[in-house]
Amino acid sequence: NAGVTQTPKFRILKIGQSMTLQCAQDMNHNYMYWYRQDPGMGLKLIYYSVGAGITDKGEVPNGYNVSRSTTEDFPLRLELAAPSQTSVYFCASSKGQGGETQYFGPGTRLLVL
Amino acid sequence: DQQVKQNSPSLSVQEGRISILNCDYTNSMFDYFLWYKKYPAEGPTFLISISSIKDKNEDGRFTVFLNKSAKHLSLHIVPSQPGDSAVYFCAASAGHAGGTSYGKLTFGQGTILTVHP
Numbered sequence: 001n002a003g004v005t006q007t008p009k010f011r012i013l014k015i016g017q018s019m020t021l022q023c024a025q026d027m028n029h030n031y032m033y034w035y036r037q038d039p040g041m042g043l044k045l046i047y048y049s050v051g052a053g054i055t056d057k058g059e060v061p062n063g064y065n066v067s068r069s070t071t072e073d074f075p076l077r078l079e080l081a082a083p084s085q086t087s088v089y090f091c092a093s094s095k096g097q098g099g100e101t102q103y104f105g106p107g108t109r110l111l112v113l
Numbered sequence: 114d115q116q117v118k119q120n121s122p123s124l125s126v127q128e129g130r131i132s133i134l135n136c137d138y139t140n141s142m143f144d145y146f147l148w149y150k151k152y153p154a155e156g157p158t159f160l161i162s163i164s165s166i167k168d169k170n171e172d173g174r175f176t177v178f179l180n181k182s183a184k185h186l187s188l189h190i191v192p193s194q195p196g197d198s199a200v201y202f203c204a205a206s207a208g209h210a211g212g213t214s215y216g217k218l219t220f221g222q223g224t225i226l227t228v229h230p
Binding site (some may be wrong): 050 | 117119159217221223
């Protein structure tokens with residue numbers, strides 16, 4: 001099993017550009033999550049999904065969108081990149097039904113200039 | 114409003130000694146707590162967890178203690194090894210027992226642990 005994979009590993013964006021961060025898991029997990037980690041800070045939840053077709057906002061959803069058309073994939077969309085979105089983004093998945101042990105991907109480092 | 118706090122940004126320990134990492138929380142609805150370990154350029158990996166119905170959970174060299182009245186938990190690593198050098202994150206969820214948390218976690222800022230040979 002590859003676990004949770006994320007692409008790209010690193011990206012530089014100009015202000016106002018858009019991009020999609022890809023996330024996939026092969027563990028047949030129902031629950032998936034997107035977090036961002038700013039320097040010296042903990043991870044903050046952006047969006048989460050409890051199954052295909054079901055998504056909901058986390059703590060810091062502004063400026064992002066998500067979709068969940070399959071169990072495996074959970075892409076994160078940035079429509080109009082801003083310098084405040086410079087961060088490291090982590091995708092995670094878990095079995096769900098109270099199983100909070102989340103498995104994380106390696107992260108995508110995003111720099112918005 | 115930081116609901117989960119790790120007040121020590123860093124901790125330095127000699128190999129073989131005990132490492133104690135601390136975490137405080139403010140939300141009394143939290144009923145499940147986890148510790149994650151993170152190496153540079155990697156995602157966090159799960160280490161150990163504890164439910165609010167317990168006050169201690171042990172897994173090999175790692176023990177987590179929960180003091181609900183003080184809203185405090187700690188992670189003990191005995192004996193510490195150089196390979197334990199990493200960032201340690203405390204995390205908490207509310208509604209775990211009832212299955213209503215949807216696995217959502219609130220993380221602390223992290224503590225950088227350095228274990229010297």
